[in-house]
Amino acid sequence: MKIKMLTSLAGTDFALSPGEETERFSNAEAIRLIEAGMAAPVAKDKVERPTKKPAPEKRD
Template sequence: MKIKMLTSLAGDDFALSPGDETDRFADDEAGRLIEAGFAAPAIEDKIERAVKKPAAEKRD
């Protein structure tokens, strides 16, 4: 599960700052960080893309 950190958190081989997004934790550990208020689920923004509509068919 990808999470977004709300607070700083560091370990032996990592350091995370508020706003960092990571998927380094297993789902159960990520859930505990969210419940404790250290992180929030990362929400991926949907990118809207313009789609050109096909031209209307013209008959003579």
């Protein structure tokens, strides 16, 4: 799960600053950080897809 840090967090091999996005943690750990108010879930970006324009209407 991708989360955005709201507070700083550091470990033996990482350091995260507020505003940084990461997928470093397992889902359970990410949920724990969100519930503790240390992180927020990152919504998946919606991809815009082009659509075909309707053919112009022909009149006789």
